[in-house]
Amino acid sequence: MPPVSRSASQPELTALFASVQQHFLNVIVPLWQGPGWNADMALPYEALDAEHQPLPPQRYRAMACARQLYLFASLIGQVPGAEERAAALFRSLQRHFHDAEHGGWFYSVDAQGAPLDQRKDLYTHAFILFACAHYRDKVREPLVESVLNASLEVLAQRFATGDGLYEATLDRDWASLDSGPLQNPLMHLAEAFLATLSVRDDLDVQHALVELCTAMHVRFIDPQHGVLMEKPLGSVDNWFEPGHQFEWYYLLESSALLRGSKLHGSLQRAFAFTEQLGVDQQSGAVRAMLDLEPGGGVRDATQRIWAQAEYLRALTLRPDSEADVLRQLQALQQRSLHAGGWFECRDEHGEVSRRDMPSTTPYHLATCYRGLAEYLD
Template sequence: MPPVSRSASQPELTTLFASVQQHFVDVIVPLWQGPGWNADMALPYEALDGEHRPLPPQRYRAMACARQLYLFASLIGQVPGAEERASALFRSLQRHFHDAEHGGWFYSIDAQGLPQDQRKDLYTHAFILFACAHYWDKVREPLVESVLNACLEVIAQRFATGDGLYDAVLDRDWSSLASGPLQNPLMHLAEAFLATLAVREDPAVQQALVELCTAMQARFIDPQQSVLMEKPLGSVDNWFEPGHQFEWYYLLESSELLRGCALHASLERAFAFTEQLGVDQQTGAVRAMLDLGPNGGTRDATQRIWAQAEYLRALTLRPDSEAHVLRQLQALQQRSLHAGGWYECRDEHGAVSRRDMPSTTPYHLATCYRGLAEYLG
């Protein structure tokens, strides 16, 4: 890690971080142990409303189950019942979403538990790998590692396109849907590879990760501004997202293996540009989607809590960043957190535009707070 300065503001930052962590443990996590948990299905509801009531279920996604598995695995030893909940989520992942006929995991089931969208998507498989790596690190059960290995196998054999990249979506039987690669699933695959390497030596995963980052540099980095686009270069109607820029930056900067690679150098060069275009200097709000080019500008100014969390986490790895970290943590607490949970989105004017609380968001807060804990540690 690069050196970070320490100043008189650290006691204030430490106190504020203790407060948001307590809010996480006392308010947010219990939402998913209580009203957000469908005990009959042994799955989290997709979202709660502002009064902590489950939104009427239309579906349950494997990705959402995996994110909650990560959440509770990360809390084992810290929160009562976390290990039992992680165990239940791991079993539900296999029971509800595993495709016994073709291998891999379905995208979603319906409200009755029947397969709904049976396609195989990389985003889901990346989160299953990520969650299993963290869970296996805590429990070391052979069954968990066998699922981790099975996930690695289908990613390498089914999704890989032979050039370091991976298809975003395939049909249930693994036949092509001509989706091609997309930035967001590939970022979470890199995150999952890093999580795997953190818990065991794995030369094949290490090689795949390096090849993925090399291919991302060649196929997704804009040559003028060094920002990472959401679709491969040359795609029609392309854009970039500041939240994903910051998320990638954290993954690369925090990894001894990846720090210094060409992709890391690009994200380092683009950091100030991304802040300039993508972060409101008055409020610290991160804009959702930006265009490049002669007519570039804001495509979507929605302020999402996950992007706020990723910007804050990225700042912990910037030099001389303490004042910025404090300011952004204050912004997160004041603009995104409240006594009953969190605000998922604000609109371009800063007004709350979504009051529901999705089951997938605590993953972003957990990874952000983990980064903050390491920064302050």
């Protein structure tokens, strides 16, 4: 593709963004106000099929509830009924998932609402903190603040390992399961800490965030290529995911506190390497999983919509990136969005491999579009 000047591509990019944003507000969000909402449980179904019918529910996850709470909190004042839906999701988070005996929140409940997987995982608790921070910013209710504080307390007292990192999973009663730290939940914890700091001054959270990123650089960054591995260095069967590289890059680059940290420097230097290995130059598709070992390569070439969204969002913070942003937004629209919603995955050949639409995906689109809006502003 020939280079596109900023002045030439700005109107096209602005118009294209308006189009995908309307698709989001007019097609995707209503899926979760209507067919994707189980009114009896006051919870989102886990996924809808291509005909907008709920997949038969096997479980409901606290993480999915929290992601939808973020979604509707972000739409308050923009979409009719968003504030009421956010309030319902917040109540459901407490009613269905809070562990009154041991504290914290269960991973999931079954189709009838009874506790199912009662373990406590960092990924879930990070999203509860993330959602409550955004919701608290919109409603300023004391109860939301108290849940936000409770989640911070659980993270510090139960999950923290004392070296800046956090256990990925603990038993219901907080007993160790020897899970150790894992990259993905730690990334979402960093995101949740940033969300908390965006709505209030909190020196403890600021300190925890800096310590987390310092420890991530020591324990997860491959010293040769500068990419973040999914498991701590030295773990058996390790790999890295380009989508997570781009997601981390955005979080670090967009934060005045974290920009200039060692972790940020590594991901900044590794950006081109990640693109080279992890992005198909013709289609713009982001590959799911890559190996670094000698003779390694693509471990999983699945093309997931969330990784496309994270790559696009990361590009908005790269220098002289307008042509790339335009190209990737075109790729997202043409390859992942359709009149009835979105395609969750394509396979290595570019064929649609998943037609169901999970309730967790709109969070990625919402954060991506927020990044684009700030870029165009």
